[in-house]
Amino acid sequence: MEEGRHKAYGSIEEQLRAMALTHESLQRETSNLVTALRKPQVRGRWGEMQLRRVAELSGMSMHCDFTEQQSVDSEKGRIRPDMVVHLPLEREIVVDSKVSLEAYLDAISAQSEEERKTKLEKHAQQVRAHMNKLASKEYWSQFKQSPEFVVLFIPGESFLSSALDADTTLIEDGIHKGVIIATPTTFIALLRAIAYGWRQEQLTKNAQEISELGRHLYERMSTLIQHLEGIGAHLGKAVGAYNKAVGSMESRVLPSVRKFKELGVTGAEEIPAIEQIDQTPRNLDFLSEDSNG
Numbered sequence: 001m002e003e004g005r006h007k008a009y010g011s012i013e014e015q016l017r018a019m020a021l022t023h024e025s026l027q028r029e030t031s032n033l034v035t036a037l038r039k040p041q042v043r044g045r046w047g048e049m050q051l052r053r054v055a056e057l058s059g060m061s062m063h064c065d066f067t068e069q070q071s072v073d074s075e076k077g078r079i080r081p082d083m084v085v086h087l088p089l090e091r092e093i094v095v096d097s098k099v100s101l102e103a104y105l106d107a108i109s110a111q112s113e114e115e116r117k118t119k120l121e122k123h124a125q126q127v128r129a130h131m132n133k134l135a136s137k138e139y140w141s142q143f144k145q146s147p148e149f150v151v152l153f154i155p156g157e158s159f160l161s162s163a164l165d166a167d168t169t170l171i172e173d174g175i176h177k178g179v180i181i182a183t184p185t186t187f188i189a190l191l192r193a194i195a196y197g198w199r200q201e202q203l204t205k206n207a208q209e210i211s212e213l214g215r216h217l218y219e220r221m222s223t224l225i226q227h228l229e230g231i232g233a234h235l236g237k238a239v240g241a242y243n244k245a246v247g248s249m250e251s252r253v254l255p256s257v258r259k260f261k262e263l264g265v266t267g268a269e270e271i272p273a274i275e276q277i278d279q280t281p282r283n284l285d286f287l288s289e290d291s292n293g
Contacts, residue, residue, distance in 0.1 A: 124165075
C-alpha cells in the first residue's frame with residue numbers, strides 16, 4: 001500500500017511539473033505575442049490576417065467577393081483600405097482594421113487595478129479617435145456604389161468589450177458617424193448576410209434570364225405557328241384544286257375516253273381510277289387557345 005501511495009504521489013508531482021511547464025510556456029508565448037503586437041507593422045499585418053481569415057470563414061472567398069489593399073485615386077489623394085467587400089447590385093463596403101491596441105496591451109501587463117482601469121480608458125479613447133478619423137475620411141464618397149458607412153474591424157472580441165466597458169456609447173456614436181464597429185463574430189454574421197444577398201441576387205438574375213428566354217421562345221414559337229398555318233392554308237388550297245381537277249376529269253374527260261374503248265380503240269394499259277383526297281391539313285390551336293385564355 002505504501003509503495004502504491006508513493007507511485008500515486010510521484011504521478012501527481014509529474015503532472016504538476018508538466019502543468020507548471022505548460023503555464024510557463026503559455027506565459028512566454030503570451031509575452032512574445034504582446035511584445036510583437038506592440039510593433040505597429042506587426043500589429044497591422046496581424047489585423048489584416050485576422051480580417052482575411054474571417055472573410056474566408058464566412059464563405060466570401062468562394063465567390064471572389066472581396067479584394068484586399070485596393071488602391072483608389074480620389075479628391076483626397078490615393079487611398080488604400082484594408083478590404084473592399086463587393087455586394088449585390090455592384091455595391092461595395094469598405095473595411096479598415098488599423099485600430100491601435102497599445103493601451104489595451106498596457107492594461108494586460110498592469111500591476112494594479114487602478115492602472116489597468118486607466119489604460120483601458122485610454123484604449124477606449126484610442127478606439128474612438130480611430131473611429132472619428134475613419135469617419136472623416138468618408139470612404140463611401142470615394143466608392144460610387146458604397147453605402148454611407150465603413151466597417152471598423154477590431155480583430156478580437158475582448159478588444160471591443162474592454163473599450164465598451166470604459167465607453168458605452170462607442171457603437172451608437174459610430175453608427176451616427178457612418179462607422180460600423182465589428183469584431184470577428186459580428187463581421188462573420190455581416191459577411192454571411194452579404195454572401196446570402198449575393199446568392200439571392202444571382203437567383204434573381206437567373207430568374208430574369210429564364211423569363212427573358214421564355215419570352216423569346218414564345219415569340220419564336222408564335223412566328224413558327226403562323227408559318228405552319230400559312231403552309232397548311234396553301235396545302236388546303238392545293239388539295240381543293242386537286243379534287244376539282246379530279247372531279248372535272250371524271251365528269252368530262254373519262255366518259256369520252258371510255259367511248260374509245262367501246263369503239264374498239266384500246267391502249268396497252270387500262271386507265272387507272274384517280275381518287276380524290278378526303279383529308280385536309282389539321283388546324284393549329286396554339287394561338288387560338290392562347291388568345292382565348
